[in-house]
Amino acid sequence: MPAPLFYFFSLLMLIFGALVVICRNPVASALSLVVSFVGLAALFISLDAYFIGTIQILVYAGAVMVLFLFIIMLLDIRAEAGRKPNMLAVVGGIALAVIFLVQLGSVLSKNEMGNKTVADVPINYQTAAQVQKLDTIKADLQNSTLPDAKLVGQTLFNRYPFQIQLIGCLLLVGTVGVVLLSKREVN
Amino acid sequence: MNPLNIELGLGVLGLLLLLAEPFLSSSRKVLAYVAIAGLLVALLTLITSGGSMSVPATMQEFYIADALALFYKGVAIISTLAVIIISLEYAPVLNKFVAGDNARGKEAGLGEFVSLPLFVCVGMMVMASAKDLITIFVSLELVTVSFYVLVSFMRRSAMSLEAGVKYLILGALSTGLLVYGMAWVYGLTGQMSLDGIQKALVNWKGDNTPLLFGAALVLAGLGFKVAAVPFQIWVPDVYQGAPTPITAFLSVGSKAAGFAVLTRVVETFTAKGSVIGDQVIQLLLILAGATILVGNLSAIAQTNFKRLLGYSSIAHAGYLLLALACVHQHSLAIAPRNIVAFYLATYLPMTFLCFLVLSAAKAQGVGEDLKSLKGLGHKSPLLGLALTIALASLAGLPLTAGFMGKMFVIFAATYESNYLCLALAIIGAATGFYYYFKVILTIYSTPEVETEKIRLSVLSKVMLGVFVAAIIVIGVYPDAIQHVLVAAVK
Numbered sequence: 001m002p003a004p005l006f007y008f009f010s011l012l013m014l015i016f017g018a019l020v021v022i023c024r025n026p027v028a029s030a031l032s033l034v035v036s037f038v039g040l041a042a043l044f045i046s047l048d049a050y051f052i053g054t055i056q057i058l059v060y061a062g063a064v065m066v067l068f069l070f071i072i073m074l075l076d077i078r079a080e081a082g083r084k085p086n087m088l089a090v091v092g093g094i095a096l097a098v099i100f101l102v103q104l105g106s107v108l109s110k111n112e113m114g115n116k117t118v119a120d121v122p123i124n125y126q127t128a129a130q131v132q133k134l135d136t137i138k139a140d141l142q143n144s145t146l147p148d149a150k151l152v153g154q155t156l157f158n159r160y161p162f163q164i165q166l167i168g169c170l171l172l173v174g175t176v177g178v179v180l181l182s183k184r185e186v187n
Numbered sequence: 188m189n190p191l192n193i194e195l196g197l198g199v200l201g202l203l204l205l206l207a208e209p210f211l212s213s214s215r216k217v218l219a220y221v222a223i224a225g226l227l228v229a230l231l232t233l234i235t236s237g238g239s240m241s242v243p244a245t246m247q248e249f250y251i252a253d254a255l256a257l258f259y260k261g262v263a264i265i266s267t268l269a270v271i272i273i274s275l276e277y278a279p280v281l282n283k284f285v286a287g288d289n290a291r292g293k294e295a296g297l298g299e300f301v302s303l304p305l306f307v308c309v310g311m312m313v314m315a316s317a318k319d320l321i322t323i324f325v326s327l328e329l330v331t332v333s334f335y336v337l338v339s340f341m342r343r344s345a346m347s348l349e350a351g352v353k354y355l356i357l358g359a360l361s362t363g364l365l366v367y368g369m370a371w372v373y374g375l376t377g378q379m380s381l382d383g384i385q386k387a388l389v390n391w392k393g394d395n396t397p398l399l400f401g402a403a404l405v406l407a408g409l410g411f412k413v414a415a416v417p418f419q420i421w422v423p424d425v426y427q428g429a430p431t432p433i434t435a436f437l438s439v440g441s442k443a444a445g446f447a448v449l450t451r452v453v454e455t456f457t458a459k460g461s462v463i464g465d466q467v468i469q470l471l472l473i474l475a476g477a478t479i480l481v482g483n484l485s486a487i488a489q490t491n492f493k494r495l496l497g498y499s500s501i502a503h504a505g506y507l508l509l510a511l512a513c514v515h516q517h518s519l520a521i522a523p524r525n526i527v528a529f530y531l532a533t534y535l536p537m538t539f540l541c542f543l544v545l546s547a548a549k550a551q552g553v554g555e556d557l558k559s560l561k562g563l564g565h566k567s568p569l570l571g572l573a574l575t576i577a578l579a580s581l582a583g584l585p586l587t588a589g590f591m592g593k594m595f596v597i598f599a600a601t602y603e604s605n606y607l608c609l610a611l612a613i614i615g616a617a618t619g620f621y622y623y624f625k626v627i628l629t630i631y632s633t634p635e636v637e638t639e640k641i642r643l644s645v646l647s648k649v650m651l652g653v654f655v656a657a658i659i660v661i662g663v664y665p666d667a668i669q670h671v672l673v674a675a676v677k
Contacts, residue, residue, distance in 0.1 A: 103400070104400075106396070107396050107397050108397075110394045110396050110397070111394070111397050160321060162191075162246060162249075162250070162322075163321055163322060166309075166310070166313065166325045166326060167329075169306055169309065169310075170325070170328055170329045170333075172306075173329070173332055173333045174332055176205065176299055176336065177303075177332075177336030180296065180342075181336070181342050
């Protein structure tokens with residue numbers, strides 16, 4: 001991705017990310033988050049992670065955020081009334097954020113990993129193809145295309161099937177909890 | 188046999204109980220009895236086939252069934268068992284705050300209240316065995332998300348809901364820190380499994396600041412789960428607001444599982460030759476010292492028994508962290524991971540005893556304030572005696588289990604020459620004697636108003652007897668637990 005595009009999408013993401021917090025109107029906040037997600041998806045795509053970029057738009061910007069909007073509109077949440085901010089909390093929060101930022105900056109400035117770009121480390125498709133067992137992935141790699149969706153699927157269901165089932169349990173618990181806490185009458 | 192069979196069995200049992208609930212025509216207590224029977228079978232299977240556990244080759248990358256894992260699996264099952272027995276005592280309170288006014292006398296929500304702990308148990312058992320970042324994260328989340336529901340279970344009680352919201356927000360924050368830290372560690376070392384991370388840490392070339400940053404974030408995330416200072420702020424309110432059986436579960440089960448993960452993670456970070464070993468130990472010592480101090484000193488002023496137990500739980504986390512930080516000592520025959528496991532084994536019966544009494548008292552109309560426990564010792568002498576033994580053990584009176592646990596920690600700190608932490612540990616123990624014995628004094632003092640006698644079900648009485656016996660047996664003959672920990676290694 002050319003540098004100007006990178007800065008454009010990064011700025012888009014950051015500005016709308018900040019707007020999520022700044023906006024008083026919850027619908028505006030949710031819509032800002034959608035735009036911020038689109039910027040993030042563009043950055044993923046610039047890193048050759050097309051699958052994650054697409055998923056980011058389909059799942060987060062599409063499904064999750066629309067659900068958020070639905071709930072906000074369903075519950076008819078109004079814009080938050082202007083409260084007087086607690087000065088101590090504001091100052092403390094800013095101080096903490098600054099400390100964390102300085103810490104992060106000092107860590108990142110010492111690390112050389114950021115000096116490499118994707119262009120510096122080209123994918124060696126032929127070597128990658130040799131270690132793959134699955135035929136479809138192998139064929140894709142030999143044709144020098146990145147089968148990222150297939151690779152993600154293969155890793156998830158061949159390497160981590162046990163963890164997937166645990167997540168299934170987790171979702172079940174979440175569903176039971178939502179029904180239980182929101183049902184009008186429990187008997 | 189494959190240790191996963193037990194986890195699978197308990198998960199399926201949880202599902203079946205959820206499915207059976209709508210079709211049940213008799214009392215829902217049947218579900219609780221089925222769950223208790225299932226957990227007993229699981230415990231028996233674990234004990235009888237403990238030595239012959241083997242993990243299938245495809246799972247060895249992220250799952251381990253060593254002595255420590257089996258021990259923590261046992262702790263998870265026993266905790267869940269105790270929680271369900273306590274829930275039976277607590278059922279009237281639960282019904283009152285789950286159902287509306289028109290559903291009095293029913294057993295609203297009891298079915299879910301029994302099956303959700305089984306899923307928590309599965310999560311804790313996987314946590315005990317997890318040895319890669321993904322498994323740790325997924326199992327930890329299974330436990331945490333189940334607790335979000337369980338803590339706010341009494342939906343008509345404002346305090347329970349408040350506790351739920353606080354736990355949800357701080358839990359989400361801690362998860363964020365943990366995942367962020369894991370991302371750093373993975374990004375730097377390129378390894379998901381703890382073994383691989385350990386190798387990478389030993390062979391690390393260059394600046395170690397980024398590694399430390401990741402490790403600190405992981406420790407902070409896990410610090411929330413085990414309630415280490417400064418990540419303990421959620422504890423008092425959540426402990427007070429949550430249904431009492433769940434408070435007990437948080438205090439023992441969740442903490443034990445957290446320490447199982449913390450033990451493996453800390454051992455990875457501080458392995459021999461690790462470039463960040465010394466700094467991580469320093470970090471742990473600071474956490475331990477602060478946790479002991481804050482937990483014990485804040486407990487002094489408490490007038491609510493549940494809150495007091497919350498601060499006590501923080502203080503005990505401090506001792507556990509201190510034991511974990513003593514990785515260098517070679518003079519003591521028992522390794523830090525075993526000291527932690529032993530301490531948790533002693534912590535389990537005494538904490539559950541306190542919460543059992545609290546639940547029974549609450550269900551029969553007695554409040555949770557220390558004041559309302561006045562005269563308990565005269566009205567129900569046996570219950571009073573059990574509570575006295577549990578509190579004495581929490582304080583660390585010799586000849587009780589709590590004494591042996593504290594003694595090992597203090598010995599380890601002495602061999603390690605951590606004199607500052609040692610001093611804090613001793614100050615903390617002395618403070619403990621004050622506030623735990625204050626409760627004992629209260630239960631034997633004369634009440635201003637006549638109170639009803641507190642009755643216990645047969646199951647609770649059995650649990651009471653077993654736990655009191657455990658406190659005394661471990662206190663007199665600590666080898667009993669150590670055999671479990673050491674023998675299984677051979």
